[in-house]
Structure formats: structure tokens, C-alpha cells
Amino acid sequence: MNKPLDPKVAETDRIPFQKPQPWGMAPDMVVHDVLTDDERLWAPVAPGIWSRPLHLNVTGGFYVHLLKVQRSGLLQRHRHSGQVHAYVIRGKWLYLEHGWVAEEGSYVFEPPGETHTLVVPDDCTDMITMFTVHGALMYVDPQGVSTGYDDVFTRIDKYRAHFESVGLGGDYVRRFMR
Ligand code: FE
Numbered sequence: 001m002n003k004p005l006d007p008k009v010a011e012t013d014r015i016p017f018q019k020p021q022p023w024g025m026a027p028d029m030v031v032h033d034v035l036t037d038d039e040r041l042w043a044p045v046a047p048g049i050w051s052r053p054l055h056l057n058v059t060g061g062f063y064v065h066l067l068k069v070q071r072s073g074l075l076q077r078h079r080h081s082g083q084v085h086a087y088v089i090r091g092k093w094l095y096l097e098h099g100w101v102a103e104e105g106s107y108v109f110e111p112p113g114e115t116h117t118l119v120v121p122d123d124c125t126d127m128i129t130m131f132t133v134h135g136a137l138m139y140v141d142p143q144g145v146s147t148g149y150d151d152v153f154t155r156i157d158k159y160r161a162h163f164e165s166v167g168l169g170g171d172y173v174r175r176f177m178r
Helices: 006-013 153-163 170-176
Strands: 043-046 049-057 062-069 078-080 084-090 092-095 101-105 107-110 119-121 127-134 137-140 145-152
Touching: 043 092, 043 153, 049 153, 049 170, 062 078, 084 101, 119 170, 153 170
Parallel strands: none
Antiparallel strands: 043 049, 049 062, 062 127, 078 137, 084 107, 084 127, 092 101, 092 119, 137 145
């Protein structure tokens, strides 16, 4: 048996913080049912590839999204200007540039400056990974010559257009923005 807590401590432990949150603080956010089957919330990226926004941060210049790939194959080669954190929720993928495979339950850190090419292997046709992407992805040719880019602002434009097209309205994207 545990010793009962000091009754005074136990009493105060359950009292919520009594002061106001700091002035100017951004509102909190909770996104329920992140793996939702509601197709309207998954913006198409390419055939068999979708992205579901969770957090689009315009002052920090980063975004958190779920990448869903329901086919095997390659995703565009790109270079990162900022750090990336990934958590594999379903399926698996690898980079042509590395010897490892990120599998269900894996966490991956992609350092700023890295260039890589994502591949979903042939025996996987259902992949979902949560990516937190800081800065920009610069799409590049095999020699590193830039062919385009994506960042939180290009993502917001694409989500807005998608939400508009499925009847949710372009402003639906605002709920994910901070
Ligand atoms: Fe990447």
C-alpha cells in the first residue's frame, strides 16, 4: 500500500492553474480522429497520394501533416532547409539515399540540408506517416538543381483550394493555422 499523500498536497494538486495564460499566446488546438475516413479532409498530392493537414504554423514556418500513400513507388526528390520529424503510423518507406527502412512505429529525424527521395516499397500499398516539416522542401534534380519548392504557405494554398473544391470552403484551412 502506498502511503496516503499529505492531504494538503493532494488538495492543491487538483486545483487548475488559477492565473490567466500569457497575453498574446496563440490559442491551443486539438484535432480529433486524425486518421479519419472522411475523404474531404485528405487533399490529393498526386495519384494515390494524399495529405491531411494537422497544424499549419505561419509564424514558426512549419507544418504538421499526415502523408498517405496507397500505391508503391517514388515521391519527388527534395532538399530540406529545416528539420523534419516523422512518425510512421502505418506501412513503411525508405530513402534511396539511406540503408534503412522506416516501418510502422518508427521515428525518423531528417536534418536540415538533407536531400532524399522517398520510396514506398512494392510490398506496401497502404502507408501513413505524420511529418513535422520546418522550412521548405526544395525539389531538385539528381545534381541538386532546384526545380520548385513547397513550404507552409504553398501547402496552405493547396489545402484551401482542395477544401473549396469539396464544399467545406477555403476558410476551413484556418482551423489548422496558428
Ligand atoms: Fe523529406
